[in-house]
Amino acid sequence: MTTQVYLDGAVPYPAEFAEIYRKKGYWLGQNLSNFLRESAQKYPQNIAVYDADKAVSYAEFDHLVDYCTSHLYQHGLRAGDKAVVQMPNHYQFYVLFFALIRLGALPVMSLPAHRFAELSSFFKQTQAKAYFCADFGAQKFDYRELAEKLQQTAPCLQHIFVLGNAGKFVAIQNLLKETHILDEAISPTTADQVAFLQLSGGSTGVPKLIPRTHDDYLYSVRESAAICRLSQSSRLLMVLPAAHNFSMSSAGSLGIFYSGGAVVLGTDPSPETAFSLIKKHGVTDACLVPALVRPWMDKAAKDQDPILSTLRCLQVGGARLPDAVATRLIDEFQVNLQQVFGMAEGLVNYTHFDMTKEQIIHTQGLKISPDDEILVLNDNDQPVKAGEVGHLLTRGPYTIRGYYQAPEHNARSFTPDGFYRTGDLVRIREDGCIVVEGRSKEQINRAGEKIATEEVEQALLTHPQIRLAALVAMPDEIMGEKSCAFIAWQAQTDDPSPIRLAMSVRQHLKDYGLATYKIPDRVEFIEQFPYTAFGKIDKKRLRQQFETNTNVLA
Known part of the structure; x- marks a missing residue:
């Protein structure tokens, strides 16, 4: 059947789905x-x-x-x-x-x-x-x-x-x-x-x-506020851009407004600014993207300040939090961590406060709604076996049916029956928790061997001197693509030369147990990572550095 459109090109929910969502009480007409x-x-x-x-x-x-x-x-x-x-x-x-x-x-x-x-x-x-x-x-x-x-x-x-x-x-x-x-x-x-x-x-x-x-967004807000256990006494520190979807609805400012709590606004995400506001306003909750977590930890450790443990909850979302960082937050800083995996297009997953430590560290939690439909498919759009990695597709009571004014893109991003192709590579565990393994567009095809960048980045971040890491593809005439690891290094006075550092990084990955073809072909050390407007590492700009950056390496 032909999908009707309204509001200059916004794709509506099919009537039969809208009726179900209203009958089940997801959409309240508010x-x-x-x-x-x-x-x-x-x-x-x-x-x-x-x-x-x-x-x-x-x-x-x-x-x-x-x-x-x-x-x-x-x-x-x-x-x-x-x-x-x-x-x-x-x-x-x-x-x-x-x-x-x-x-x-x-x-x-x-x-x-x-x-x-x-x-x-x-x-x-x-x-x-x-x-x-x-x-x-x-x-x-x-x-x-x-x-x-x-x-x-x-x-x-x-x-x-x-x-x-x-x-x-x-x-x-x-x-x-x-x-x-x-x-x-x-x-x-x-x-x-x-x-x-x-x-x-x-x-x-x-x-x-x-x-x-209104209906789909407020359903997500109400359920998120319940999962996050927000109340009138909640004080949410907002240092991410207020207009970001994560900041608004997961559970975000709207979750706070629904619960009668307060949003504490910060003009920048630096730990100096944030810690001051936490102390001044008795902040109970804060939300960060992974790139901001390490500076907060470094500041708290340097000052021997237990401030992170005073938070009722530290949410981390926007990208996958490395397992090693999640472990440090819980073990060293006594943080009540909540991982959030979601997208502005809809689907949101949370770890819950009553989950095990293993689930909170190693997964991105559970979907909000029983009517969040999730498919995990291979490259041929066929279901993968239980527990295997595949492409995440979803539809549900708060996931859009199409982008605005974008019919050609919608034909690629949505299936004919309304599932949104998220671009994420995930696996679903037996306990129902979702684990994000990377982005399908960020796979590196090295002589036919597929490398999930997320997996290698997770392994790199287990090294005690690596603060941040990003793996990107670089063109190669013979292999098609090779891999380059960009690393922000925690320098020490007795560090060897950059070439020997690169060798030690590769050895660390071998000891970690990565397959040989997943070991980065090249390693570059950089002081500052470029970021997109959404707070994610800008891999496009990193790839552009191949011709201009001669700092390193091997």
Whole structure:
């Protein structure tokens, strides 16, 4: 049957599946505007957000959203309009997000690290009429100059709002001033409609746009909050970009708002900033990507600070946490670790607090919903044997049925019966836990032998002097592809030469038990890894260093 589309190219859930999800109580018919309103009524005096210089209660939060909604309406925004939101971690981000939702407009969730290439693509795809940004970002990047450039190339862009020194644009601070609330401004979309557009977390290329409905997203939020055991006393430290899907819903800020707790916003993820906020606000929970875990551990160990053990829970997601790092967190730092494996397209898995230590260290946990359907297939789309590694496909009550405005890509990324091809290589254990073994696109084909980069990276990180590691493919005329390991090394005064270090790394992998063909053909030591906007190691940029980096090696 032909799939119907709506909202300029968002693929809906088939009617028969939507009926099942409603009957089973997954979809409650609640939109995000009422979601916040209900929390404000339940917890009016509770603090919802701690910013650097402001604490916002739930009652004030809801009022600010109403004021902002009316101001946006007065500036000419209407239900159905799209708006690119590129905001730093300040409470105004949440007010703007919910105000756009309450207006019936669709936020497009950009990240602070995005630049003209990504932003111009978002405007082209969505015809967004508004852009929200700060005045300056990291390294004094001027978003106002970016806004002017976007204005010149995106005729659809009519309204620019800036937090801080707005210059010739509209100051976001003015949108939050008390005003008469216009009833006609409040027109949120219904729960079965698209609420906002998230971004795919791919490591290369311009992110694809992900249409999330109120119903599907809030189901994920509610279940995540329960799994994560959030409550009114929860204080979640947010140092990752607030607009990131992990930050919003796993269980994230929305899980906190559902539970009546507080989000503690940090402007950068450094351990110095984070540890200060943990102590100041009595933070109970924090969420990190794996690349940020090691600096936190190093700082805590150096200062002999038991701060990590004061957290009720440290969540790590966005990429697989190396088993060796997970072991250290639990054994050395007494951290109550929760691994999270998910994607902005939908499926999320968690380790649970009552799982065994072995499950928490060596798996990425269990799926949220009994109706999360999971397939593990080989290269020919046939099921693998139980426990074997294969390609992960999924569909369910909070997994999208197609990217926004992307019919050609959808034909590749979704099966005819609606399963999403995640690009992940996984295996499912007898206990039902999922183990992520890498990305199918990150496999290295070395003379016909397939190397899963994740496996080699896990082995490298068992070396006590390796802080970070990434394995990438490099072209080879004879073998087709060879492997190169990029390593951030914890230097010691008696370290041998780089060539001997590379030899010792290879010997470590042999002793670990890796097959000979999996031992890296080349090893490079680097001081700083490049990262994507989503906090993942940028392997595309690493591969580009083959011609320019002559530091090393063997």
